Structure formats: C-alpha cells, structure tokens
Amino acid sequence: MAKKKPCPLPPFAGTVVVDRDYGSNDQPATDFARSACGQIQPTDPKIFENALIAFCDASAVERASNRNARWCSCAVVWRMYGTTIWEQEGKPLYEFRENTNSELKGLVDLLLKAERLTATTTITTTITTTITTTSSSSSSSSTTTTTTTTTAAPAAAATPAAQIKSLFGFCDSKSVVEQFRDLGQPGSKWPPNLDKALLERAFTLAETPEKQRDVRVHLHWVRGHQGVEGNELADRVAAAHRPDVLNPLLYPTSWRHSGGARPTTTMTEQERIAKRERERENRRHGFTSDAANRRLSRLCRFGLLKRRMKWLKRREKVARVFGEEAEVGEKMRKVRDAWTLMERDEAEEVRALPLRLLPSVAPAPTVDEAVGENWVAEGEEEEEEEDDDDDDDEMSW
Secondary structure: OOOOEOOOOOOOOOEEOOOOOOHOOOOOHHHHHHHOOOOOOOOOOOOOOOOEEEEEEEEEEEEEEOOOEEEEEEEEEEOOOOOOOOEEEEEEEEOOOOOHHHHHHHHHHHHHHHHHHHHOOOOOOEEEEEEEEEEEOOOEEEEEEEEEEEEEOOOHOOOOOHHOOOEEEOOOOHHHHHHHOOOOOOEEEEEOOOOHHHHHOOOOOHHHHHHHHOEEEEEEEEEOOOOOOOHHHHHHHHOOOOOOHHHHOOOOOHHOOOOOOOOOOOOOOHHHHHHHHHHHHHHHOOOOOOHHHHHHHHHHHHHHHHHHHHHHHHHHHHHHHOOHHHOOOOOOOHHHHHHHHHHHHHHHHHHHHOHHHHOOOOOOOOOHHHHOOOHHHHHHHHHHHHHHHHHHHHHHH
C-alpha cells in the first residue's frame, strides 16, 4: 500500500468549526446556522454584524450507464445578515463523478464569491473616440483621436457587500469541512478522495479576503435537512442544476432515481394504503424477520424432541431387561413436558393474531402422535421382513 504524502498546505486562513453533539443530534450547530439565517435570535447579537452569510451544497444522482458514477452539480446562496433576499448561483459539474468533490467544488465557489464581493481592485476603462472633421476651405478631411480614461469605483462598492467585515460559510459535508480543519496541521496527509487542485485553490481563496479587506472567514459545518433556510435553498438550487434535470435525454439516470421505484406496474393510492396497513399489522403482531427466525428455531427444537423420543422408545424395550425403565420413563416425561410447553407458546402466539391472519391448520399433535404409537412395532416388522428375505436368498443359493 502506497504511503500518503505529507500535505504542504499552510493552515486554513480562517476559522473552521465542526460542532458535533451526539446527545442532541447536533442541535448547537443547527441553531447557530438558523440564527445566521435570521430564523432565531443569536446568542450574541454582534457576532453577525456586517457579516456575509453563505451556504453551499452539492447534488448527485446515479447514472444509468454506470452505477459507480454520478451526475453532479453544486450551488452557492448568499446574502448580507439582516436582509431578506438570497442571491443564488448553481452550476452543473459534467466532469465530476462523485459527490465528495462536488461538495468541495461548492465550497470553492463559496470562497470565490466571497473574494469577488470583498475585492478592492479598480476597473480602468479606456474609451477611444474618433472624430472626423471636414475643412471646407481646403476640401480635405482631418482625423482626431481622443482617448478618455475612466477609473471606476471599487468592485465591492457597487453592492451592499462593501461593508462586509466577516464571512460565515456553511457546508453540510462533514468530511470536507474536517479536511479544512486538519490539513496544514503537523503530520497531516493528503486525503485520498479529494481533488488536490481544488483544495489548494480553496486554501488560497480563504487568504484573499483577510489580506485585502481584513475580512475574517468562518467556516462552519451544519447538519443537512434540518430546516435551515440557507441549507435547504442551496440543496434545491443544486438539485435544479444537475445535468439529468437540465437535459434528461442526454444524461439519463438509474431507475433508482427516476421516481423512487423500479419501473413496474404502478400501484393505486388505495393499494398503497392497503399495503402499508398490512405491513403495520404484521409488525404489530410480530410477523417480522425476527419472528420468522424464532419460529424456525422452535421448529428445530420440535425436531430434536421427536428424535429424542424415538431414541427413548427404542431404549425402553432394552431398559425393561436391565431394570432401567424408571430412568427412561423419567426422560420421556421430560420430553413430553417440553413438547407441551412449546405447543402452549405456539398457541399463544397464534391466538394473538387478528382473525384474518389466523392460519388454517389442524391441531398440533402430541409428541407420541408425531413419533407414532406403533413406531417400534413397525420397526420390528421391517427387521423381520429383512430376515425372511435373507433366508429366501440362502435357500435359493
């Protein structure tokens, strides 16, 4: 196995937070993201002052031609804290084949958007105007070229984002955010499943806002599909920009994602409701895989008891000769008691079933009936018939 190469990247220029809380299903991280979206009041009202709030997400679906490949897309949504209108940007990722790098690409686009919104470069426009004048006295024309240079305002000054003091980026891919936290630390290695060029690009982009405008980048992990407004919007935008959504004929998907079920005969709503009711009844009365395993185990024990009783009935005749009939009788009594106890458990489970699920079977036999009362006699008759056949063979010889 090839050893992982050391990671030459410097530590991430911003703050990376992965707030896991298994006891509350990561509720602190969810509440922080909701407060950034304005859904709830933040614990510190000044933490999001003049902050740009951005969410990124990716979407992937299985391809019809290759179950190991995906049609991917990513999206970024952003707005200033305190405003109500989200800006959004999504793009299909035709060259990507799996979701992890798509999430990383979405995070790179988030940092790129932050860099553009906080840029301080000026735009210089050169306008060249050609003026043609005609002299009436000499009947000749002269051409004059005038060059006008206009310096525009900073790119960020045209938008409310000019007052950005901090960036809070949220991503629901824990594995990607953890790489941003761990890479650049002593002893860190390149992750095998992430694109190195994208990682280098992301680390470079995170340094730009702080260098140019002293904008601090805060990257947070948030659990997906928890009702966070920005995360849900980014998820919808990413799904809407997948190649299979933009052009289903050119980018077909597997039947698993073509509507949620294998293409078979469609069920009506009444049939679907009846099926759910049957499954609910079966679960309530123990008709599950565990119950089937328990029943199979009981059947195996019934078979063992039958074999034990057959052996004891064979031994009973010999036991009379050696005076051990009491011991054999005690063992047979224990077998009968065990058989009766198992039959009672079986009957109780059957009685617990609703009437429409009751099996139509005959009453369970006793262990003696199962073995057969004349089993020993039949065995002796078979042995006598075999002896007679041997005598006939000897006489014919």
